[in-house]
Amino acid sequence: MNHLYSPCDQTIYVVPSILPSRLNCLQRDTPCFDSPSYSSFAVDSGGSRPIRGSDNSIYEPDDASLPVASYYVTDSTRWGVSNIGRFMDPSNGSYIIYTSRQFTNTLDSELFQTARMSPSSLRYFGIGLKNGMYSVVLQFAEIFFPDDETWKSVGKRIFNIYIQ
Template sequence: MLSGRFPAWVSTKNLNVNLVWNNFMIDSSNSSILPSGLECLQQDTPCFLGQPEYSSFAVDCGGSRSVKSDDKFIYESDGANLQGASYYVTRPVRWGVSNTGKFYMGEPNRSYIIYTTNQFNKTLDSELFQTARTSPSSLRYYGIGLKNGKYIVALKFAEIFPDGQIWQSMGRRIFDIYIQGERKEQDFDIKKYANEKSNTPVERQYFTDVTNNFMEIHLFWAGKGTCCIPT
């Protein structure tokens, strides 16, 4: 963990670095050199610490607009163009997202959001699954300003690699899931939980505690699944 003031190299041209979840001293003298919101993603001093405003948040990963789902939640849009080491915090502040890693043989300015027009089975909310945020290594979502207490975290997935005997069908997304730093799933395989079917939503629910008005949901690639082609 890093702490203190930003080192001089932070403002180096063309440097990609993700500084979330540390303990930096952020004030008007140094906050202008980085995108806004980093002050809300510090481990010991997140925004709204001791003054929570929310009891829930919902995100449509990669979505370009907010979506009201069949469960009556409003899933907020998540269209920020994150690259290899970057983060984004909503305005007004409610949640954030950060990404680290670089795709092997990836295009320098590739989008880390993917889209499909597929319709999904056994759901009235196909739009929620038609966008996704990709990450080659580590993808985190943060709930900011949450009231302390017990929560249920509901994560919804669907495999969009096509079924059938074509090369794209070999793609496999396998990753670990951490909630508040605790590993809830190891080698989670979306398609396995969907009975080996694509375009079939899977929902996983986990219980967790919020104690400092902040929640971290971490999806981490631990070396299994597809790393390169198809992505």
């Protein structure tokens, strides 16, 4: 609900919030009546096709075009992603980067060959997840900066991860 206050007549007007299509389940304490319930989801950030991981999870592709301040919800309504911010000069305009590098110490090297970039905020969210205890696995690989000990090489990253 949005509350609007009019100082002229000192009245508070209550206006129901209307969420964009397929995001009606994201309000606090609002069950997803029309959506199936899930107990997991897996995303291949920047990927273009589903991939079965070594853990038998199906990693859904995340290659939708996300312009400045936008969101995308999958057709399965299982998860979504939002992006805020704009690069001054995106290399390909899609905010997705690719590498042909093969990563070691993983059975799923293909999952680390694409990534979605965001200059400010990139959020993934599960939709219709059942209440319960979850194990969360986050996997990262640096594919944008080289690891060559020059001024352009790999630096430190800070991640703010919150789960509610």
